[in-house]
Amino acid sequence: MTENTVTQAWFPAGPFPNGICIEEDIAGRLATTFCRRLNPFASQTFRMMEHTSIHVRRADHVGFAVASLDESLRFWVDGLGAQLVRTGEMGGEFLGQVTGAHGAQVRMAIISLAGQTIELLEYRGLNRSTVLAKPFDPGFAHLALVVDDIDAILARIATYGWKAQGIPQPIASGARAGTRVIYVVGPDGATIEFMQPPASVQDL
Structure with a gap:
């Protein structure tokens, strides 16, 4: 395990109420950034460990x-x-x-x-607000589901009040080229993305 030390000090900075941080990186270079400090008069040494105790399991x-x-x-x-x-x-x-x-x-x-x-x-x-959020509003999330027949799915879910936001489009390039995708929005504003891989991928 290795570690690098970065020293940070706070200095008052005229019109900037949160002050200025003078940071010394591991190569000894100085960099100036505007930052916020809970205790603006304290200098700290932060030890950046190569391995931390934070671990998202699943x-x-x-x-x-x-x-x-x-x-x-x-x-x-x-x-x-x-x-x-x-x-x-x-x-x-x-x-x-x-x-x-x-x-x-x-x-x-x-x-x-x-x-x-x-x-x-x-x-x-x-x-609750009577205005439903849109799939493109900041903070909005969606669930993506892979299906075999996107057209059959769209026809089925329409009977439950879910609406496609357009016409399914194929991804033009990259690892998922040929996959057809579409957003659908339910009566509550929830969004699902349906994805239909090309037949050559489905048969694998």
């Missing part, structure tokens, strides 16, 4: 907030063939501290689809 699940848990289950289970794992309810201090939804109650369901665990959450007791 992704556990993806979650969607829904207006109606029953309607959402109808889409995921009946429409896409997901398996219902369990249902439950949450509320109180636990829910408020974890999600920020203080004073709310939530009905939840865990489903499994193509090896992916999905959590569906119907929050109650909150004032």
Whole structure:
């Protein structure tokens, strides 16, 4: 294990309320950056270790907030063939501290689809915006699913109120060249991307 030392010191900087950091890198060069310090008068030596104790083990699940848990289950289970794992309810201090939804109650369901665990959450007791977010809004997320027949999927999910955002398009180049892709948006504003690899890849 090796380590490098970077020394940082804070100096007042006129119009810049957070001050200036003078950083000395591992080659001894000085670099000036504007930065924020909780304790602006303290100098610190930060030891950057080659190995750290932070380790993300795996992704556990993806979650969607829904207006109606029953309607959402109808889409995921009946429409896409997901398996219902369990249902439950949450509320109180636990829910408020974890999600920020203080004073709310939530009905939840865990489903499994193509090896992916999905959590569906119907929050109650909150004032929600009536304007749905768009797939291109900052902070918006989506789930991508690989399918065999994208056209059949689009026809099926339309009966559940999910709408394609355009016409499926093939990826022009790269490792996934020929894969047809499309975003679909559900009644609650949730977004799924469907991906259909070319037949030569599906047959492998």
